[in-house]
Amino acid sequence: xxxxxxxxxxxxxxxxxxxxxxxxxxxxxxxxxxxxxxxxxxxxxxxxxxxxxxxxxxxxxxxxxxxxxxxxxxxxxxxxxxxxxxxxxxxxxxxxxxxxxxxxxxxxxxxxxxxxxxxxxxxxxxxxxxxxxxxxxxxxxxxxxxxxxxxxxxxxxxxxxxxxxxxxxxxxxxxxxxxxxxxxxxxxxxxxxxxxxxxxxxxxxxxxxxxxxxxxxxxxxxxxxxxxxxxxxxxxxxxxxxxxxxxxxxxxxxxxxxxxxxxxxxxxxxxxxxxxxxxxxxxxxxxxxxxxxxxxxxxxx
Amino acid sequence: xxxxxxxxxxxxxxxxxxxxxxxxxxxxxxxxxxxxxxxxxxxxxxxxxxxxxxxxxxxxxxxxxxxxxxxxxxxxxxxxxxxxxxxxxxxxxxxxxxxxxxxxxxxxxxxxxxxxxxxxxxxxxxxxxxxxxxxxxxxxxxxxxxxxxxxxxxxxxxxxxxxxxxxxxxxxxxxxxxxxxxxxxxxxxxxxxxxxxxxxxxxxxxxxxxxxxxxxxxxxxxxxxxxxxxxxxxxxxxxxxxxxxxxxxxxxxxxxxxxxxxxxxxxxxxxxxxxxxxxxxxxxxxxxxxxxxxxxxxxxx
DNA sequence: TCAATAGTGTCTATTAGACAGTATACC
DNA sequence: GGTATACTGTCTAATAGACACTATTGA
Numbered sequence: 204x205x206x207x208x209x210x211x212x213x214x215x216x217x218x219x220x221x222x223x224x225x226x227x228x229x230x231x232x233x234x235x236x237x238x239x240x241x242x243x244x245x246x247x248x249x250x251x252x253x254x255x256x257x258x259x260x261x262x263x264x265x266x267x268x269x270x271x272x273x274x275x276x277x278x279x280x281x282x283x284x285x286x287x288x289x290x291x292x293x294x295x296x297x298x299x300x301x302x303x304x305x306x307x308x309x310x311x312x313x314x315x316x317x318x319x320x321x322x323x324x325x326x327x328x329x330x331x332x333x334x335x336x337x338x339x340x341x342x343x344x345x346x347x348x349x350x351x352x353x354x355x356x357x358x359x360x361x362x363x364x365x366x367x368x369x370x371x372x373x374x375x376x377x378x379x380x381x382x383x384x385x386x387x388x389x390x391x392x393x394x395x396x397x398x399x400x401x402x403x404x405x406x407x408x409x410x411x412x413x414x415x416x417x418x419x420x421x422x423x424x425x426x427x428x429x430x431x432x433x434x435x436x437x438x439x440x441x442x443x444x445x446x447x448x449x450x451x452x453x454x455x456x457x458x459x460x461x462x463x464x465x466x467x468x469x470x471x472x473x474x475x476x477x478x479x480x481x482x483x484x485x486x487x488x489x490x491x492x493x494x495x496x497x498x499x500x501x502x503x504x
Numbered sequence: 505x506x507x508x509x510x511x512x513x514x515x516x517x518x519x520x521x522x523x524x525x526x527x528x529x530x531x532x533x534x535x536x537x538x539x540x541x542x543x544x545x546x547x548x549x550x551x552x553x554x555x556x557x558x559x560x561x562x563x564x565x566x567x568x569x570x571x572x573x574x575x576x577x578x579x580x581x582x583x584x585x586x587x588x589x590x591x592x593x594x595x596x597x598x599x600x601x602x603x604x605x606x607x608x609x610x611x612x613x614x615x616x617x618x619x620x621x622x623x624x625x626x627x628x629x630x631x632x633x634x635x636x637x638x639x640x641x642x643x644x645x646x647x648x649x650x651x652x653x654x655x656x657x658x659x660x661x662x663x664x665x666x667x668x669x670x671x672x673x674x675x676x677x678x679x680x681x682x683x684x685x686x687x688x689x690x691x692x693x694x695x696x697x698x699x700x701x702x703x704x705x706x707x708x709x710x711x712x713x714x715x716x717x718x719x720x721x722x723x724x725x726x727x728x729x730x731x732x733x734x735x736x737x738x739x740x741x742x743x744x745x746x747x748x749x750x751x752x753x754x755x756x757x758x759x760x761x762x763x764x765x766x767x768x769x770x771x772x773x774x775x776x777x778x779x780x781x782x783x784x785x786x787x788x789x790x791x792x793x794x795x796x797x798x799x800x801x802x803x804x805x
Numbered sequence: 806t807c808a809a810t811a812g813t814g815t816c817t818a819t820t821a822g823a824c825a826g827t828a829t830a831c832c
Numbered sequence: 833g834g835t836a837t838a839c840t841g842t843c844t845a846a847t848a849g850a851c852a853c854t855a856t857t858g859a
Contacts, residue, residue: 209573209574211568211569211570211573212568212569215570217570217571217572217573220569220570220571221570221571221621221622224622224623226534226622226623230585231532231533231534231535231585232532232535232583232585233527233532234532234533234535234615234626250835250836251831251832252831252832252835252836252837253835253836253837254836254837267512267513268512268513268521269512269516269518269521269522270518270521270522271518272510272512272518273510282533282615282626284531284532284533284617284624285617285624286617287615287616287617288613288615288626289615291615304699304700304702305702306701306702306703309612309613311610312589312610312613312628314535314583314588314589314590314592314628315588316585316586316587316588320522321522321525321527322525322527323585323586325535325583325589325626327613327615365801369800369801370800370801372801397800397801398605399605399746399798399800400607400738400741400742400744400798401605401606401607401742402607402738435736437701437703440701441701441702443701445700448838449838449839450837450838465821465822465823465824466838466839466840467822467823467824467839467840467841467842468820468821468822468823470839470840471820471821472820472821485830486830486831487830487831487836487837488830488831488832488835488836488837489829489830489831489835489836489837489838490828490829490830490831490836490837490838490839491829491830491831491837491838492837492838492839493838493839497700497701499670499671499698499700500666500670500671500673500698551808551809552858552859553808553809553810553858553859554808554809554810555809555810749811750811750812751810751811751812766848766849766850766851767811767812767813768812768813768814768815768849768850768851769847769848769849769850771812771813772847772848773847773848786857787857787858788809788810788857788858789808789809789810789857789858789859790808790809790810790811790856790857790858791809791810791811791812791855791856791857791858792810792811792856792857793810793811793812794811794812806859807858807859808857808858808859809856809857809858810855810856810857811854811855811856811857812853812854812855812856813852813853813854813855814851814852814853814854815850815851815852815853816849816850816851816852817848817849817850817851818847818848818849818850819846819847819848819849820845820846820847820848821844821845821846821847822843822844822845822846823842823843823844823845824841824842824843824844825840825841825842825843826839826840826841826842827838827839827840827841828837828838828839828840829836829837829838829839830835830836830837830838831834831835831836832833832834832835
């Protein structure tokens, strides 16, 4: 006994409605994805004894056309109408790295009206984390002017003012991206207003040298998120190779958190996220170190 | 001494390029915002001594046309081409609540191809938190079929399987929204896969009774985020009136976190986020309670 | 007086921070 | 042997959990 189908004010059933539906021709924004692909690289060491220094790296692409010709931008592209946003992001990610199964998460959707001088473009940003060793197997590849840049950032100034309605705090964050050939830098102003319990953060580019679009904001946001998540998730392990020493792991945490950690406390804390293997490092100018791997599902029931 | 302007392969400067730029006429998705507006309400109490019970509430709107005619959906609307996403969200928020300066944060952007049966629609979801007392001043207003629903959710089943490549864990979350007139319920399946350190979460509606579109997923996601943020931010204070007792505050935390807290420990923890006032409650059938207000900028330098 | 909530003191368990001290390969 | 890193033991400080206890109002 079939139900009577629901009809709307025009007496149409849902099926009839959809058949005759006309999407209209009003103006729509374009939608893109922008990828923040991070990895950790080791620098060469002169002293055979010392461990190689590590640094956080970000993949950028040099623009070959207007606007922002010659400047550096995040890899990305348009989302097709018959493709989900996540699929578009994975497509871009794969085309840059040639690897599958990379950690990726949606970060934020940037929707200011004037963020692209050509037309209205809304951009959904994704952060991806890759282990450099896996990446080495097959990298470089196509993407003409893609390059890795060492990421560094620091707070250069903070000012605070109390107003009738609340508090306003401004922080300037200087972000530098550099490699052997190029050095890019810019400053993002974070304005935090507290009005009652309502906190609002506003980001603004106050100085930018070589960055296309609003991508500097995305970089700042991504670093902030990476830092935050490093403290309460296992996100950092996505930057590690399958086998690693606890010192290496600690270095990566230190780079991301921007502070030194005490070995004893660090080891205690990550003890159950990690499994010791039989293998160890060799040929270092010092005591060898046990290699560990990530403990799959340590936190699941 | 002006720099030589950069020209592209066609010999155009950026200015010339933008003047002649043609956005093309390929198909674009529509972009909407969907608002998750939460508040906390008090139920009437029969026993004059007892404190009124509180519950988390979400604002929904009953659809007056196809598709999903008669079902309930999150308030929302299209983002105009000359309006930022955030402006669109604030516009929607204001049109539902008639108040300004409400806490609002971007949650997630939903981009599956088939999420709207009419056409390709990408939706950016925002969560807003309002104190019910402020809201009472002027609410109800226009929005024909808007109504508050009590939100409850519980895990109904968890299963776990180990595969060659990693671990897969499925959790069913039952979400119920109800008020005096209507009871909606649905089940969301969360699939968490761990493959190496790469964790991925997939959400899927497995049963839905009265919810339009994929809005049940948004509700589940928002609850998860609210819970998470309650633990490490002051987000909860956005649900409180300007003056509140510590017991009231504790109840709201308990509702959101889904567990009971010990008064002594709770008071210690929030002690410096809060300022005692001269006022206290009266006419309760028991010892009166000091009223507190949020301590603006307690964490800023 | 008593029901119901408000609020405090204190013991214990757990976790984080600090730092000294031992261990070990390789040139 | 000396250098640079690997790793552990233990004291202390800070924080969270548990729970008993006292305080205060209005019907």
